Amino acid sequence: MKDMLQLALDAARAAGADWADLRIIHTRSQVIQTRNGKVSGLSDSEDMGFGIRVLAGGAWGFASSNRLEPAELKAKAAEAVRIARASASLNQDAVRLAPEPAWRDFWQTPVQIDPFSVGLPEKLALLMECDRILRADDRVKEATCSMSFLREHQHYANSEGAHIEQRLTRSGAGYTAMAVKDGEVQQRSYPMSHGGQYMGLGWELILALDLAGNAERTREEAIALLSAPQCPSGRLDLILKPMQLVLQIHESVGHASELDRVLGFEANYAGTSFATTDKLGNFRYGSPIVNLVADGTVPGGLATQGYDDDGVRQGRWHIVQDGILKGYMTNRELAHRVDEERSRGCNRAEGWFHLPITRINNLSLMPGTHSWEALVGEVEDGVIMDANKCWSIDQQRLNFQFGCEIGWRVQKGKITGLVKNPTYQSITPEFWGSCDAICGPEHWQLVGVANCGKGQPGQTAEMSHGSSPARFRKIEVGV
Amino acid sequence: MSVYTKEAQDVILDRTLDLCRGVERAELRFSASAESLSRFANNGIQQNLSQQDAALHLSVVENGREGFATSNRLDEEGLKALVEAARRTASFQDPAKDLLPLEAACPTPEKDCLDPATAEWGPEEKAALLGRTFDLAREREMTASGILSNSWSQLALANSAGLRCRYQSSRARFSTTFHGKDASGWTEGEARGFAGLDVEALSLEARRISLAAANPGKGEPGAWTVVLPPAAVADLIMFLNWLGLGAQDYLSGTSPLAGKAGQTLFSPHFSVTDNAAHPLADGMPFDFDGVSRRTVPLVDKGVFLGPVHDRITARQAGVESTGHGLPRPNSHGPFPGNLVVAPGDSTVEELVAGTVRGLFVTHLHYTNVQDPNEMLLTGMTRDGLFLIENGRITRPVRNMRFTESLFKAFANIEAVSRDQAFHGGFFGGGFVLPGMKIRDFHFTSESGF
Numbered sequence: 001m002k003d004m005l006q007l008a009l010d011a012a013r014a015a016g017a018d019w020a021d022l023r024i025i026h027t028r029s030q031v032i033q034t035r036n037g038k039v040s041g042l043s044d045s046e047d048m049g050f051g052i053r054v055l056a057g058g059a060w061g062f063a064s065s066n067r068l069e070p071a072e073l074k075a076k077a078a079e080a081v082r083i084a085r086a087s088a089s090l091n092q093d094a095v096r097l098a099p100e101p102a103w104r105d106f107w108q109t110p111v112q113i114d115p116f117s118v119g120l121p122e123k124l125a126l127l128m129e130c131d132r133i134l135r136a137d138d139r140v141k142e143a144t145c146s147m148s149f150l151r152e153h154q155h156y157a158n159s160e161g162a163h164i165e166q167r168l169t170r171s172g173a174g175y176t177a178m179a180v181k182d183g184e185v186q187q188r189s190y191p192m193s194h195g196g197q198y199m200g201l202g203w204e205l206i207l208a209l210d211l212a213g214n215a216e217r218t219r220e221e222a223i224a225l226l227s228a229p230q231c232p233s234g235r236l237d238l239i240l241k242p243m244q245l246v247l248q249i250h251e252s253v254g255h256a257s258e259l260d261r262v263l264g265f266e267a268n269y270a271g272t273s274f275a276t277t278d279k280l281g282n283f284r285y286g287s288p289i290v291n292l293v294a295d296g297t298v299p300g301g302l303a304t305q306g307y308d309d310d311g312v313r314q315g316r317w318h319i320v321q322d323g324i325l326k327g328y329m330t331n332r333e334l335a336h337r338v339d340e341e342r343s344r345g346c347n348r349a350e351g352w353f354h355l356p357i358t359r360i361n362n363l364s365l366m367p368g369t370h371s372w373e374a375l376v377g378e379v380e381d382g383v384i385m386d387a388n389k390c391w392s393i394d395q396q397r398l399n400f401q402f403g404c405e406i407g408w409r410v411q412k413g414k415i416t417g418l419v420k421n422p423t424y425q426s427i428t429p430e431f432w433g434s435c436d437a438i439c440g441p442e443h444w445q446l447v448g449v450a451n452c453g454k455g456q457p458g459q460t461a462e463m464s465h466g467s468s469p470a471r472f473r474k475i476e477v478g479v
Numbered sequence: 480m481s482v483y484t485k486e487a488q489d490v491i492l493d494r495t496l497d498l499c500r501g502v503e504r505a506e507l508r509f510s511a512s513a514e515s516l517s518r519f520a521n522n523g524i525q526q527n528l529s530q531q532d533a534a535l536h537l538s539v540v541e542n543g544r545e546g547f548a549t550s551n552r553l554d555e556e557g558l559k560a561l562v563e564a565a566r567r568t569a570s571f572q573d574p575a576k577d578l579l580p581l582e583a584a585c586p587t588p589e590k591d592c593l594d595p596a597t598a599e600w601g602p603e604e605k606a607a608l609l610g611r612t613f614d615l616a617r618e619r620e621m622t623a624s625g626i627l628s629n630s631w632s633q634l635a636l637a638n639s640a641g642l643r644c645r646y647q648s649s650r651a652r653f654s655t656t657f658h659g660k661d662a663s664g665w666t667e668g669e670a671r672g673f674a675g676l677d678v679e680a681l682s683l684e685a686r687r688i689s690l691a692a693a694n695p696g697k698g699e700p701g702a703w704t705v706v707l708p709p710a711a712v713a714d715l716i717m718f719l720n721w722l723g724l725g726a727q728d729y730l731s732g733t734s735p736l737a738g739k740a741g742q743t744l745f746s747p748h749f750s751v752t753d754n755a756a757h758p759l760a761d762g763m764p765f766d767f768d769g770v771s772r773r774t775v776p777l778v779d780k781g782v783f784l785g786p787v788h789d790r791i792t793a794r795q796a797g798v799e800s801t802g803h804g805l806p807r808p809n810s811h812g813p814f815p816g817n818l819v820v821a822p823g824d825s826t827v828e829e830l831v832a833g834t835v836r837g838l839f840v841t842h843l844h845y846t847n848v849q850d851p852n853e854m855l856l857t858g859m860t861r862d863g864l865f866l867i868e869n870g871r872i873t874r875p876v877r878n879m880r881f882t883e884s885l886f887k888a889f890a891n892i893e894a895v896s897r898d899q900a901f902h903g904g905f906f907g908g909g910f911v912l913p914g915m916k917i918r919d920f921h922f923t924s925e926s927g928f
Contacts, residue, residue: 062529124571392858456628
């Protein structure tokens, strides 16, 4: 492998590159899906290729291919330089990379049980057991269950002498029950919507989720929602649980703090950010109890790895501290734009095929001190919501509107019953500014986002967001 | 960015079928694609790339059990490993009880929508075009962002019953946003070849919109008559497609359109067909089972006619497949791939001229489903929202969030434009669409910009 890496870097140099890096990635993935008692998806995929990135004339060029052969490596190195020169013909400012040691290291996801060592019959049997429980009541018309495992073996090298090998493992599973009555459909998912819970762990995650043990409750909640009253409308207190807070953090803080968005690189597609660099260090993003920390080292995080795709070692830092905007998701190219000497290590690509771009790292709301009982008990009139169903946010990450699978009405400090179709709408700094209580660390939960789309061409990335249940005062609900 | 010749595809397909000798049946799907894309922002190229991949998807049936595997290693060693992986997954399965017979032949076995010159379009040519876009932005102290890309894709299906069919296409795409101090304007264009893409004209249009959108006034949430050009219609159609036009959810009762075939649900101005043969769509002539795609009327003058089928749902419903199967296995069931909304009689300008008071929406952003039962969507306006007064666009207003049911929106269509264009939604897809005028379209909050 070292020979291949060196060959490509030498070829890039020979073609005129001032700087180059190369990623060779071999991925194995397994996806198992069931729908209504049948296997609706079962695939074992293998994927291999390389992506070479160069700087020539101060501008970027990138080329990738699935043909991992010496001649193709040389050809793509030359093509990347040609592309970079085309970029340079129009660009006025040369790319400036933040310094980073030339790491030579091996890192792998700590895994207790290799998910690929567990037999397919055991995996199928577990999903079928969940399916059976979910459909034990004929009001559930559709049950979908899935498991997914991925191993990515990466080799990274750059022309500064870095050589990093990483073996990343991700596992995930979940299910959804859809109950139908008189043309109305209600759904409940476990452990969360959007395909389930995904983490940087092995088969031990699947065991810990107790999928079969939660299926009956999930089924009964889906059925109960059919006869539940509609979520009330008005400005009420809102309590969000971690399976909804994950999307709230992701959309209103995670994407808003990606420095490439802030600087306009995503302006034509995903949009920009209201959290502009003039606000760094002085903008009140939330109430003083709001602390949001990015952490590429948190155990089990989907973005947890030794190094990003710039070869930058992972770390931990505040995005929002005591309610004030304190940092961004950065890469080697953009760190200097906020006067930082080193990148925060947020440059990642989907596989070898795609160009690394700025990505949300693991980003979590730090726990507070409230008990769950106090969080609910201090609400005169409000709604608890959990499990994201709908998400939409504007192109500056200000106006958002979310919908959840399930809600509970709270009156005079007591949970009084289920409500269906719960929704809420707010403006990002007003919303986080209204946060007046967060539960303690005993309630804190890390939840994975396994399919964050960004960029053109579109690519997906994975990251996790941790939180404890949190309370927000006087939010517009039932929109 | 070299495409695979038919001969090169056949070498891979034939060798894999050869390796599958001894199994009861084998189905192969070869796919290859490449894209060269220049992404720009702040009047400079920020990302510039060329990427390509090819993969083979295999399904085998052995001892009555079906297994699947995918690989992009297409050499002898890779193909052998692929066959072994598919056989291994089959061995863990229960015997398949309801396998359908393989399609032995496709009446529409080939379609070539690939423009070779576009497939080979180089970074220098794209840079030259973008230089003009940046100049147009600088002339008015603006910045331009967006993409200019050329891509191709190939698909070949084969199976042990003798099926062999192929499709290939190319696309040239340009999308740009021109940013002023407090406003932006956006356009996009897409065609089979770059000859059909006028980058300068699209750039000028984005600049015109951005200039017109400067200094926006306050937006007033409430019920509005809206004029939506084709790009703004795209998000609405994408979600109609996703929520209601496939037979699997229709038959299970989880589709919002379940049981409503034959009912008048929408305005008489609204007719929708799935038509892979439409010249703007460049669609595949067969589905992933190798069944010819039929042109399927889905909504006729407001009457919902029913969903599209694949072989599995067709058997369930006792009808014939319409040729809308997705790659197997999948949890989604059949899906229309080439929706065409029928044109009307007016131009988009005439839709504006016929509006006493309303809003003109350049396009929509981050639309999503809030309540699938009602097909209730929420999303934002973007890059130019304008007040219409007495038949004229009079002034820009700040962006607003809409929350509206597709049942209501498509029932409230008052007129449709005669010009159609190909557009994708924010989350993907591609549709041939006219503009629309819709009354009582609900905006529920504002953005402040």
